[in-house]
Amino acid sequence: ILNVEQSPQSLHVQEGDSTNFTCSFPSSNFYALHWYRWETAKSPEALFVMTLNGDEKKKGRISATLNTKEGYSYLYIKGSQPEDSATYLCAFDAGNNRKLIWGLGTSLAVNP
């Protein structure tokens, strides 16, 4: 059974803090790892799609790293802002007809 775990489940930080969370996924049959940001009452929005071991991607204050050999990815947010408050989802892609396996997400709340 393919399983994607995200930790922590929820996180509260102060504005200006930097934070990071983890996505663990199967280390076999890896094709890609996706990160999405899901704000309340909106739909998930893509942040990154990562395919190569050692990949690092960055979008503004958000960055992500990928280790396919050990099966984990980290998402970092530098200098958190209240507008970063959202659930951050990762999804494992084994390449088989796009049946992404989703984690339950890390819910981030940034207090002003």
Place this chain on the structure above:
Amino acid sequence: NAGVMQNPRHLVRRRGQEARLRCSPMKGHSHVYWYRQLPEEGLKFMVYLQKENIIDESGMPKERFSAEFPKEGPSILRIQQVVRGDSAAYFCASSQGSRANVLTFGAGSRLTVL
């Protein structure tokens, strides 16, 4: 570019009725995916379709659920004889291609079964 359009946004049905959820993919996208989010759970894959073809329906319940993506018009997720357990948010996503492409999600359709 209107993005992925889903309607209705909210649908209330009584047990035994039928629910039809529609999804128009983003312009230029020919791949459509349906996901279900049950209360307190994450996104669960249901079905992946290309125009006129079901590619993978392994996440869809065998009975009462069906999906189509006709040559013309939106993709439709159909739930017959709804039960309370079908109450959930149903999200549609589309992509340009099938390999490591970014998914663009619609705003979802929330089904409530009384």
